[in-house]
Amino acid sequence: MSGTIADPAWVEACQQIMQAGRRMDARGWVPATAGNLSCRLADGRIAITRSGGHKGFLSENGVIEIDPQGTPLNPGDRASAETLLHTQLYAHDASIGAVLHGHSVAATVLSMDEVSDAITLADYEILKVFEGQKTHETSLELPLFHNDQDIARLATVVAPVLADMKLGYLIRGHGVYVWGPDMPTALARLEGLEFLLACHLARQQKAH
Template identity: 75%
Template sequence: MNSVADRGWSLAAQDIVRAGARMDQRGWVPATAGNLSRRLEDGRIAITRSGCHKGFLAQDDVIEIDPEGRPRVAGDRASAETLLHTQLYAHDPAIGAVLHGHSVAATVLSMILAEPAIRLAGYELLKVFEGQATHETSIRVPVFDNDQDIARLATVVAPSLGTMPAGYLIRGHGVYVWGRDMDMALARLEGLEFLLACELERQKR
């Protein structure tokens, strides 16, 4: 690997470590939950190693996978949910980072609401999502039933790709959010988590 490629990989790993610490600080990746990835300019994909606590990541906890989700180094093990990351990268070449977390709000709301989507409306923070310029709007956040067969789950998610500006939820599980780079993905995740927390509070009335 040349020095430019080495630097690109190091920056991607740093982005993932930083994002993991931020998500852990907010309580969105308890225990070893969640997974984070970043696409490099040369097309390689960096992703968290399976079984790592995201609040205590080191660069060695970030591994390389190919576009199909296969680790490039023998013995490396990526998350079982890697296919949901590679699905997004394959769908849109502008996506540069994908984040998956397990917050209380996402988990509880997706279980107590039976609808196939959560509609967020009237919130100022809706403007963090692509295509939104005013709070006087609404966004539909799809909720897909959880499935341990990730390949099958990916086929359920596939028809909605390109129509989910705020990401999506897996029922009783967590959220998937993405952006053109890690900063955007984190901003969208924080925005979505704030709005889900607001909706959960409203459910208590």
């Protein structure tokens, strides 16, 4: 952990990440060491989960501080391999305060089966959890990107469409990225998106 007990803002950030990790684990969205969670403090510091830890059993030691480029401030810390996807979002939009990444069954299966570049979700009441949506009578697209172990290269593919993303985005065979102005909002949007994906998967299975 980069902060100390005398740093209440850092402790609060760690608590929010730990609580979100437990919630995501309870829903089956972060199996094994999958997923990563981060938040940006009011002073610009970024807290993110340490590489390799189980997100359902996080302690404050499982959260580290990184700079805006994704480099750990403590040289002995190791950030997630996907840290750049978090810092990309923070650099893109100054209003983003938290980023969540999970690996649910619905997201993973749908990402492998969908042949187009996006999953369209329409007419669901819960779409109103996403910014700018006032009615269920709307249609939003969740972009899909091919998985790539070269995260810098993946980030260049994601970058051109960031401004048009209302739901977040999905990496094939991998999982979703969702964000918000703060951790509670980001978590609500993740839960909303996962509900939508579970509905979409159930409808596809029923159709077959």
